[in-house]
Amino acid sequence: MKHVCPQCGKTFVEGWDKRKRTFCSHACSGTYHVRPIPERFWAKVDKSAGENGCWIWTGADNGDGYGTFKADHPARAAHRVSWELANGPIPNNLCVLHRCDNRRCVNPAHLLRGTRRDNAADMCAKDRQAKGADSSCVKLTKEQVLEIRRRYASGEMDGVRLALAYGISDTNIY
DSSP, rough: OOEEOOOOOOOEETTTTTTOSSSSSSSHOOOOOOOHHHHHHHHHETSSGGGHHHHHESBBBOSSBBEOSSSSSSSSEEHHHHHHHOOOOOOOOOOOESOOTTBBBGGGGGGEEOHHHHHHHHHTTOOOSGGGGGGGTSSSOOHHHHHHHHHHHHTTOOOOOHHHHHSSSSSOOO
């Protein structure tokens, strides 16, 4: 059955639940008020909790320590939303970097725009990149590498057999 919304004049059809509705939406009925994005965002920021002037995001995070905020779908990085609220849109090819290296910080004064290359250079300059056993690419422990080198140098096993024994390619051995 079709109805006309008395607020906006839009024609609407009863929903699947067949409830008798007067208005086409919550917004027209006046019972549903969405708080503005800045108000919702800054309500999840603690400006007194951080060291060095960091403003700490108290909302959800992505599992890696970066805050997330759902202004629309999908959720977005909280530090990027903070930058946009303070400075305007971010071009698609740019990142928002933390000067303070605090992933939960959303203080616009601690954020700067940069490329992925800038982000990687900043990470290396501050010695924050994963190295050795901390890297996600690691297949062998330091001890295994030393054992492989010893066995190869002594002639105990060739590269192909060592690769099979350790579950890696012979290229990795050589």
